[in-house]
Amino acid sequence: MKRLNLPLTEEDLRDLHAGDAVLLSGEIYTARDAAHKRMHECIEKNEPLPFDIQNALIYYVGPTPATQGRAIGSAGPTTSSRMDPYVRELLEKGLGGMIGKGRRSRDVKDAVKEHKAIYFVAVGGAGALLSKSIVKREPVAYEDLLAEAITKLTAKDFPCFVGLDIYGNDIYDHGEL
Amino acid sequence: MKEIDVKRIGDKTEELFGKIAYHYPAGIMDAIRQAHQQEDNPRGKNVFDMLEENARIAIEEHIPICQDTGMAVVWLSIGQDVHLTGGDVNEAIHEAVGRSYTANALRASVVDDPLFERKNTKNNTPALIHTRIVPGEEVTIEVMAKGFGSENKSQLKMLTPAMGVEGVKEFVLDTVKKAGPDACPPYVIGIGIGGDFESCAEMSKAALLRETENADTRYSQLEKELLEKINTLDIGPMGYGGKATALKVMVEYAPTHIAGLPCAVNICCHVCRHAKAVIQ
Numbered sequence: 001m002k003r004l005n006l007p008l009t010e011e012d013l014r015d016l017h018a019g020d021a022v023l024l025s026g027e028i029y030t031a032r033d034a035a036h037k038r039m040h041e042c043i044e045k046n047e048p049l050p051f052d053i054q055n056a057l058i059y060y061v062g063p064t065p066a067t068q069g070r071a072i073g074s075a076g077p078t079t080s081s082r083m084d085p086y087v088r089e090l091l092e093k094g095l096g097g098m099i100g101k102g103r104r105s106r107d108v109k110d111a112v113k114e115h116k117a118i119y120f121v122a123v124g125g126a127g128a129l130l131s132k133s134i135v136k137r138e139p140v141a142y143e144d145l146l147a148e149a150i151t152k153l154t155a156k157d158f159p160c161f162v163g164l165d166i167y168g169n170d171i172y173d174h175g176e177l
Numbered sequence: 178m179k180e181i182d183v184k185r186i187g188d189k190t191e192e193l194f195g196k197i198a199y200h201y202p203a204g205i206m207d208a209i210r211q212a213h214q215q216e217d218n219p220r221g222k223n224v225f226d227m228l229e230e231n232a233r234i235a236i237e238e239h240i241p242i243c244q245d246t247g248m249a250v251v252w253l254s255i256g257q258d259v260h261l262t263g264g265d266v267n268e269a270i271h272e273a274v275g276r277s278y279t280a281n282a283l284r285a286s287v288v289d290d291p292l293f294e295r296k297n298t299k300n301n302t303p304a305l306i307h308t309r310i311v312p313g314e315e316v317t318i319e320v321m322a323k324g325f326g327s328e329n330k331s332q333l334k335m336l337t338p339a340m341g342v343e344g345v346k347e348f349v350l351d352t353v354k355k356a357g358p359d360a361c362p363p364y365v366i367g368i369g370i371g372g373d374f375e376s377c378a379e380m381s382k383a384a385l386l387r388e389t390e391n392a393d394t395r396y397s398q399l400e401k402e403l404l405e406k407i408n409t410l411d412i413g414p415m416g417y418g419g420k421a422t423a424l425k426v427m428v429e430y431a432p433t434h435i436a437g438l439p440c441a442v443n444i445c446c447h448v449c450r451h452a453k454a455v456i457q
């Protein structure tokens with residue numbers, strides 16, 4: 001189990017291989033379907049993105065509402081492939097990586113390798129457990145999207161696995177997949 | 178004739194949705210523990226450790242098992258000797274779902290229009306309600322909170338009679354392979370065979386509710402065989418590899434047309450949330 005601080009350095013990335021278990025600490029942005037659509041519209045209109053995307057990590061999550069005394073409600077990953085059409089342009093703008101679950105398209109795999117980015121996968125349906133590693137959540141943009149709004153999380157030892165590494169390896173390359 | 182106030186149906190519905198977001202059904206939890214014991218892939222075992230820990234935290238700290246607290250599906254079996262009083266039963270259920278999702282801090286995951294505005298309705302309504310008229314004078318409520326990561330991987334195919342049992346097996350395995358790691362395996366798989374296009378799809382979802390063995394030995398044998406085959410695919414827990422690609426396979430069947438063999442596969446993740454109550 002590797003403990004890593006965000007943002008990741010080039011050296012960190014060189015050391016990570018698909019399948020490695022890691023614990024991430026630092027800032028992570030949340031965004032899923034509707035927020036990606038809006039970011040795509042920003043890019044098309046040449047408008048600035050709602051947060052500094054340089055080396056940022058986006059977590060595909062739409063949490064349940066936080067109850068009293070908690071930073072966040074249940075907060076596990078959603079299926080990443082729905083965000084595939086938006087990944088290349090975000091990587092081109094400087095995105096450092098993503099956290100989600102499930103396979104990515106050929107194009108995303110290539111783009112992750114080309115941009116020396118990273119894709120982590122977290123355990124789906126373990127939202128209660130994963131929420132315990134998120135100590136803070138701040139609003140950033142698109143609050144009208146409710147659970148789909150962009151927010152900034154502060155993670156402490158967030159458990160996940162390397163899904164795609166800079167060498168082009170994929171955690172899902174086995175069996176009948 | 179027995180009178181039942183729709184408010185009682187609403188209150189029970191509200192209670193059940195509040196419960197299933199935090200508690201796995203006993204049968205699913207048992208299946209998870211059993212599959213954990215049989216799993217020998219280290220990464221698969223690691224996933225099971227996390228799922229069991231997650232289930233414990235969900236109950237003890239009252240945090241939903243999964244953040245996708247689903248679309249609310251309700252099956253109402255209404256005894257034909259029941260007279261429902263106190264208002265519109267459908268309204269009572271929609272309102273109950275709204276109350277439950279708000280009061281229990283569950284996620285609002287429903288949009289009003291599927292194609293254009295896609296505006297969130299803010300309280301997870303409307304619910305999807307299936308009603309059946311049955312003999313007797315009680316009302317049975319079965320609820321399910323269906324996540325869409327797995328719903329998205331479900332499929333229906335109009336097979337032809339000549340394709341037979343082999344065709345069904347092939348279609349089921351193909352659907353599971355296509356779902357692959359994306360819909361949070363280990364899966365619970367509901368299968369509908371027969372009927373017509375839409376009743377077959379509904380059967381495949383209702384199959385997920387079953388808590389007992391299939392009473393028909395031919396079909397229970399088919400379930401066993403399918404489960405064994407699925408668990409040789411090496412998709413494994415979360416698709417990280419291992420034996421446990423599915424926890425259960427459950428088949429429902431119905432008479433169909435001489436020209437047809439409809440088959441629907443409803444993929445459900447390990448968070449197969451459902452519960453049942455009877456109102457007398």
Ligand code: SF4
Binds near residue numbers: 077327
């Ligand atoms: S597929 Fe199931 S476990 Fe996975 S995110 Fe959706 S509801 Fe949760």
